[in-house]
Amino acid sequence: MATNKNLRVCEKGHEFYKSSDCRSCPICDKENKPQSGFLSKLSSPARNALIHEGIETLQELSKYTEKEILKLHGIGPASIPLLRASLEEEGLEFKK
Numbered sequence: 001m002a003t004n005k006n007l008r009v010c011e012k013g014h015e016f017y018k019s020s021d022c023r024s025c026p027i028c029d030k031e032n033k034p035q036s037g038f039l040s041k042l043s044s045p046a047r048n049a050l051i052h053e054g055i056e057t058l059q060e061l062s063k064y065t066e067k068e069i070l071k072l073h074g075i076g077p078a079s080i081p082l083l084r085a086s087l088e089e090e091g092l093e094f095k096k
C-alpha cells in the first residue's frame with residue numbers, strides 16, 4: 001500500500017500523521033479550540049464574567065436570557081450581538 005503520510009511529532013509530543021507539509025497538530029488544534037470557542041471572540045472582561053458564572057459552552061449560555069447576561073459584571077451591550085450570533089451558529093438562542 002502506497003502511503004504518502006508521515007508520522008510527525010509536535011512540540012508537545014503528540015504523534016499524528018499528515019500527508020502535507022502542514023505542521024499544525026490536530027490534537028493541539030482541538031485543545032486550542034474547545035467547544036467553548038465562542039469565548040475566544042469576547043473581550044477578556046466579558047469572557048471572565050461568563051467563566052466566573054460557569055458559562056463555558058453555548059449550551060450553558062442558552063439557559064440564560066439576554067438580560068441576565070447583561071447584568072454580569074464585565075459584559076457590555078456590545079457583547080450581546082456577538083453572543084447571539086455564536087448561539088445562532090449552533091442553532092441555539094438566548095432563553096426567552
Ligand SMILES: [Zn+2]
Nearest residue numbers: 010014025028
Ligand atoms: Zn500537539
